[in-house]
Amino acid sequence: MDVDGVAKDAPESGATLNDRNDMSRMGKVQEFKRNFRPLAALSFSAVLQATWEFILISNSQGLENGGFAGLFWSFVWTFFGFGFIIVSLAEMASMAPTSGGQYHWVSEFAPARYQKFLSYTTGWMSVLAWQAGAASGSFLTGTIIQGLISIRDPSYEPQNWQGTLFVFAMIAIIYFFNVHAANWMPRIQNLLLALHLMSWVIVVVVLFVMTPHQPAKVVFTEFYNGGSWPTIGVSLMVGQISAIYGSLSSDATAHMSEEVKDAGRYVPIAIAWGYFGNGILAIIVLVGLLLSIPSVPASLKDSSGFPFLYVFRNTLSLAGVNGLASTILIPVIFSNILFNASTARQTHAFARDKGLPFARWISHVDHRRRIPVRAIFLSCLISGLLSVINIGSTVAFNAIISLNVAALMYTYAISISCVIYRKIHCPETLPPRRWSMGRLGLPINIIGLVYVCFALFWSFWPPSPSPTAEDFNWSIVIFVGIFILSLVAYAFQGRYHYVGPVVIVQRRE
Numbered sequence: 418m419d420v421d422g423v424a425k426d427a428p429e430s431g432a433t434l435n436d437r438n439d440m441s442r443m444g445k446v447q448e449f450k451r452n453f454r455p456l457a458a459l460s461f462s463a464v465l466q467a468t469w470e471f472i473l474i475s476n477s478q479g480l481e482n483g484g485f486a487g488l489f490w491s492f493v494w495t496f497f498g499f500g501f502i503i504v505s506l507a508e509m510a511s512m513a514p515t516s517g518g519q520y521h522w523v524s525e526f527a528p529a530r531y532q533k534f535l536s537y538t539t540g541w542m543s544v545l546a547w548q549a550g551a552a553s554g555s556f557l558t559g560t561i562i563q564g565l566i567s568i569r570d571p572s573y574e575p576q577n578w579q580g581t582l583f584v585f586a587m588i589a590i591i592y593f594f595n596v597h598a599a600n601w602m603p604r605i606q607n608l609l610l611a612l613h614l615m616s617w618v619i620v621v622v623v624l625f626v627m628t629p630h631q632p633a634k635v636v637f638t639e640f641y642n643g644g645s646w647p648t649i650g651v652s653l654m655v656g657q658i659s660a661i662y663g664s665l666s667s668d669a670t671a672h673m674s675e676e677v678k679d680a681g682r683y684v685p686i687a688i689a690w691g692y693f694g695n696g697i698l699a700i701i702v703l704v705g706l707l708l709s710i711p712s713v714p715a716s717l718k719d720s721s722g723f724p725f726l727y728v729f730r731n732t733l734s735l736a737g738v739n740g741l742a743s744t745i746l747i748p749v750i751f752s753n754i755l756f757n758a759s760t761a762r763q764t765h766a767f768a769r770d771k772g773l774p775f776a777r778w779i780s781h782v783d784h785r786r787r788i789p790v791r792a793i794f795l796s797c798l799i800s801g802l803l804s805v806i807n808i809g810s811t812v813a814f815n816a817i818i819s820l821n822v823a824a825l826m827y828t829y830a831i832s833i834s835c836v837i838y839r840k841i842h843c844p845e846t847l848p849p850r851r852w853s854m855g856r857l858g859l860p861i862n863i864i865g866l867v868y869v870c871f872a873l874f875w876s877f878w879p880p881s882p883s884p885t886a887e888d889f890n891w892s893i894v895i896f897v898g899i900f901i902l903s904l905v906a907y908a909f910q911g912r913y914h915y916v917g918p919v920v921i922v923q924r925r926e
Contacts, residue, residue, distance in 0.1 A: 431450055431451040431452060431678060432447050432451050432678075433451075433678055433679045435679055435681055435682070435851075436451060436514075436678070436679060436680055436681070439513075439514050439515075439680065439681050440675070442848065442922060443513060443515055443521075443918065443921070443922055444918070444921030444922055445515065445675070447675070448675075448782045448787065449675050449676045449782070449787050449788065450676060450787045451675070451676055451677060451678045451680075452600075452603045452676060452678075453603045453606070453673060453676050453677040453678065454603075454678055455678070455679070455683040455686070455687075456606075456607060457603050457604075457606040457607065458606075458670055458673070458677045458683050458684060458686075458687040459610075459683075459686070459687040459690055459691055460606035460607055460609055460610035461606055461669070461670055461673060461687065461755055462667070462669065462670040462687040462688060462690075462691030462692075463610055463613060463691045463694060463695055464606070464609045464610060464612075464613050464748065464751055464752055464755055465666060465669045465670075465752050465755040465756055465759065466666055466667055466669070466691055466692065466695045466752075467613070467695075467748055467749055467752035468663050468664060468692075468695035468696055468698065468699040469617055469620075469695065469698040469699040469701075469702040469703075470616075470745055470748055470749050470752065471557075471662065471663040471749075471752075472492065472659070472660070472663035472699045472702065472703055473620070473702055473703075473706060473725050473745065474557060474561060474723060474725060474745065474749070475557060475659060475662055475663065476488060476659045476663075476706075476724060476725075477659070477717060477722075477723075477724065478655075478656055478658050478659050478880055479491060479492075479656045479657065479658070479659030479660060480641070480643075480656075480659075480710075480713050480716065480717060480724060481641075481643035481644055481656065481713075481717055481880060482641075482642065482643060482644045482646070482652040482653065482655045482656030482880060483640060483641065483649075483652060483653045483656035483657070484639060484640050484641025484642075484643070484713050485635055485636045485637075485639050485640075485641070485707045485710070485713065486636065486637055486638050486639050486640050487640050487641065487649075487652065487653045487656050488656065488659060488660070488703070488707065489636060489637060489703060489704065489707060490637075490653075491653060491656060491657035491659070491660045492659075492660040492663070492699070492700065492703055493700070494657075495657060495660035495661055495664055495872075496660075496664065496696045496699075496700065498865075498868035498871075498872070499661075499664045499667070499692070499696075499868070500692070500693065500696075501861050501862075501864045501865035501868055502829055502833070502865040502868065502869055503667050503668070503688060503689060503692045503693075504689060504854060504861050504865070505833050505836065505858075505861060505862045505865045505866075506519075506667070506668045506671065506688060506829070506832070506833075507684075507685035507686075507688040507689045507852060508685065508836075508850060508852065508853055508854060508858060509522045509526075509832065509836055510668070510670075510671040510674065510680075510684045510685045510688060510852075511681050511682070511684070511685040511850040511851055511852035511853065512525075512681075512847060512848040512849070512850045513525055513848060514671070514674035514675075514677075514680035514681045514684050515671075515674055515675065515766065515918075516671075516672050516673065516674055516675050516762040516763060516765065516766040517540075517672075517763070517766035517767065517770065517918060518543065518668060518671045518672050518763060518766075518828075519539055519540075519543050519668075519828040519829070519831070519832040520536050520537075520539040520540035520543055520767060520770075520772070520828070520918075521536070521766070521770075521918045522832045522835065522836065523535050523536045523539045523831055523832050523835050524536035524917040524918045524919040525835075525848070525918065525919050525922060526832075526835035526836045526838065526839040526847075527835040527838070528838060532917055532919055533911075533912070533915065533916065533917045534907065534912075535831060535835070536915075536917045536918070536919075537772060537903070537907050537911045537915050537917070538831075538900065538903045538904070538907065539827075539828050539831045539832065540767040540770075540772045541767075541772070541899070541900075541902075541903035541906070542824045542825075542827045542828050542899070542900070542903070543763060543767070543824070543825075543828045544763065544764055544767055544773070545820060545824045545899050546820065546821055546824035546825035546827075546828060547672075547756075547759065547760040547763050547764070547796075547821075547825075548760060548764070548796060548799045548800070548803075549803075549817055549820040549821040549824065550665065550666060550756060550760070550821035550825070551753070551756050551757050551760045551796055551799070551800050552584075552799070552800040552803040552804065552817065553821055554749070554752060554753040554756050555584045555587040555588060555591070555753055555800055555804065556580070556584055556804065556807070557749070558583065558584075558587050558746065558749055558750060558753060559580045559581075559582075559583030559584045559586075559587060560575075560580055560583075560722065560723075561723065561726075561742065561745075561746055561749075562583050562746075563575040563579065563580060563583070563722075564721035564722050564723050564726050565721070565726070565738070565739060565742055567720050567721050567722075568720075568721050568726060568730055568735065568738060569735060569739075571720065575722075577807050577808050578808045580804075580807055581804045581805060581807050581808050584800065584801070584804035584807075585801060585804065587750070587753060588797045588800050588801050588804075590750065590754070591753055591754050591757045591797060591800075592757075592793065592794070592797045594754045595754060595757055595758050595761070595788075595793050596786070596788070596790055596793055596794075599786055599788050600786075602754075602755075602758070603676075609748075609751050612747065612748055612751070613748050616744040616745060616747070616748050617698050617702065619741070619744050620702060620705075620741065620744065620745065621701060621702060621705055623729075623732070623733070623741060624702070624705030624706055624708070624709050624728075625705050625708075627732055627733070628705075628708075628709035628728060628731070628732045629709070629711075629731075629732070630708040630709060631708060631710075631711060633708065636704065636707040636708055640652075640653070641713045643713070643714070643717070644656075644880050644881040644882070645881055645882065645883075646881070646882055647882070654875045654878070655875065655878045655879075655880060657872075657875060658822065658875070658876060658878075661822055661872055661876065662821075662822060663699060664692075664696070665821065665822065665825055666756065666759075666825075667688060667691065667692040668688060669755070669756065669759040670684050670687045670688050670691065670759075671684055671688060672759045672760075672762045672763040672766070673758070673759060673762055675762070676762075681850070681851050681852070682851045682852060685852035686852060706724075706725060706728060709728045709731075709732070710724060710727070710728055711731070715727070716728070725745075726738065726742065729741055729742065757793065757796050757797065757800075758793070760796045761789055761792040761793040761795075761796045762789065762792070764779065764789075764792045764795065764796060765779065765780055765782075765789035765792035768780040768792070770915065770916075770917070770918055771914045771915050771916075772911065772915050774906075774910070776914075778791060779791055779792055779795060780792070803817055817892075817895060820892050820895055820896055820899075822872075822876045822892075823873060823876045823877060823892050823893070823896050824896060824899070826869055826872055826873040826876060827873065827896075829865075829869045830866060830869045830870055830873060833862055833865050833866045833869065834866060836862060837859065837862045837863060837866065840858070840859050840862070841859070876892070877890055877892060877893040877896075878890060
């Protein structure tokens with residue numbers, strides 16, 4: 418081994434001895450370059466999550482069901498609840514640092530009798546969650562641009578087909594960066610983190626210094642039941658989806674594990690520190706935004722469709738609104754680029770284990786670029802096809818992208834349940850880990866599982882007790898449909914071709 422800890426017989430991949438041992442134990446071949454150093458991995462995690470950006474631009478349901486205090490307190494409890502989930506996932510990422518993530522962990526930690534079936538369905542749900550999430554990010558970017566156009570031209574009426582064209586433009590940018598500029602992405606991660614933080618500073622200064630404020634008591638104590646639920650408590654539970662959406666995808670760096678140097682140590686650090694750092698930034702931004710909103714109903718009815726643009730236009734000139742919105746939009750665009758990269762790696766990994774149709778084609782790695790070009794293309798294609806649905810039905814499209822929450826929660830629940838089982842029944846069989854919560858690990862896992870089940874239950878609720886077809890949360894229908902499809906796929910394809918990663922894992926004595 419050289420002075421940098423890189424194995425001498427693996428100069429091209431950049432893998433350390435620990436990386437090589439982990440890959441050997443898991444029965445995987447090192448096909449990617451490990452060009453993400455520790456700080457770059459942390460930057461990847463923070464920029465992709467973009468928690469403060471997404472809680473700023475995607476909070477309408479939280480304001481409608483909860484209002485000022487509801488949105489604030491639901492984000493606080495979500496921040497702590499998700500923290501237990503994130504720590505649990507980070508520990509599993511240290512034990513098995515692989516791009517497969519949850520489905521691989523389920524395969525390793527589930528009871529032998531059920532590992533194949535549980536791992537297969539978890540893999541399908543994970544692919545579904547990440548693909549839906551990739552589409553949602555591009556869609557949000559397009560609708561923000563439409564909102565800015567409506568501010569500049571009040572006569573402008575946003576059309577669905579125009580939003581779809583903006584999504585296509587975003588997808589083209591994503592594909593270019595993730596394929597043709599792939600070698601540069603690890604090198605500019607630190608610059609992206611600086612952009613993420615500088616944009617936060619600019620937005621915080623505007624919200625706390627330039628905008629007129631209402632009394633702080635209103636922000637922390639005034640609730641709003643815009644969904645007309647029987648009680649404000651139920652309204653709060655329904656509205657927490659905004660906080661949950663803003664906290665998702667914290668495990669993204671796990672799916673880049675095979676490209677991170679010394680992944681068993683630094684991937685869990687990136688996951689944990691990225692989540693908690695972003696969460697603190699988001700709480701500060703959220704307080705500033707809520708102090709600056711004079712009226713919840715007025716902000717929800719704004720022609721731009723975004724409460725944060727309503728606040729900006731009440732404070733700044735048109736040029737100022739465009740400039741400040743751009744400081745948010747640019748980090749979100751890079752978040753979409755990184756999200757697609759993580760999505761493609763997860764999809765590639767599941768195909769590599771023969772969990773998807775056309776697995777051999779999807780799992781192919783471009784040996785010149787050392788990246789999964791076909792999986793990247795497939796992820797971009799799926800986002801484009803989903804956006805076409807938006808032309809005919811916004812309801813159907815929103816239902817698909819809302820699956821990002823429910824499907825990801827399902828994968829969290831199954832993987833954490835399996836590691837709890839393993840810790841209780843046969844802890845001696847767990848792989849060694851270089852990042853651990855020690856004796857607190859099991860209690861943290863249990864609390865995380867309770868919270869994820871709680872969040873999963875409320876993610877299926879509609880925004881009002883008597884929803885129309887347009888307002889109904891169709892994600893539960895699609896979630897059940899995809900789950901049934903995964904069962905059918907398992908019966909006809911999975912049980913014959915998919916063996917699960919655990920079959921090739923080498924147990925250390």
